Amino acid sequence: MKEEVEKNIKEFGFPVVTDEKTGALQWVDMRELNVRYIMSVENTKPFFEGLRENKLVTTKCRKCGRLFFPPQKDCPSCRDSDMEWVELSKEGVLETLTVLFVRPPSFAKYNPYTVAIAKLDSGVRITAWLKMDPTKAKPGMRVRVEISRREEEGYYMYELVPSE
Ligand SMILES: [Zn+2]
Known part of the structure; x- marks a missing residue:
């Protein structure tokens, strides 16, 4: 595909190819994207500690009683922050x-x-x-x-x- 894209860049001025199956024109970005993200897991630490102990734990809202997985810091249903950790x-x-x-x-x-x-x-x-x-x-x-x-x-x- 790389060769076709390079040929098309020269010929048309855009990194495009034709999809084999549908024939649709596709844009192929030649810049490779490397993503390494860092996010805080401070609020979901018990989840990771649980995995280490072979347990699946998540949060349950103390107000409405709903369980959520993956764990949530705040209840998406009633927006309360009073969550407890429970094993599933x-x-x-x-x-x-x-x-x-x-x-x-x-x-x-x-x-x-x-x-x-x-x-x-x-x-x-x-x-x-x-x-x-x-x-x-x-x-x-x-x-x-x-x-x-x-x-x-x-x-x-x-x-x-x-x-x-
Ligand atoms: Zn709730």
Whole structure:
């Protein structure tokens, strides 16, 4: 693709290519984007401490009783800041899944992977990679959250796995 873009820059003056499938004209920015973001996790520290202890924890609003995942500093529902930390059951039901063959650049080094949404037994939904053969995955099946260290980066993450 790079060659085609360079040819088109010379010829047309723009970094454009024609999409193979749709024939639509596409802009290909030749500047590579490297993003490293820094964000405060001070308010969600218990979540990360929980992962280290193999626990999935989140926030619950003391005022309206709603659970939120990922954890929230303030209740998105009643806007109260009186949140408490609670441990979630890691068991739930698979709702939907999709296999990503076209990965975002930051995940391009991985093999095609499956992203799924599960509804945990506590009622909250969780989006995570699904670690199983996607052709054998069926919405409605029981799954659970597995906490492990992501290979390569070495930090904690969570995935969905079939629940036996
Ligand atoms: Zn609330």
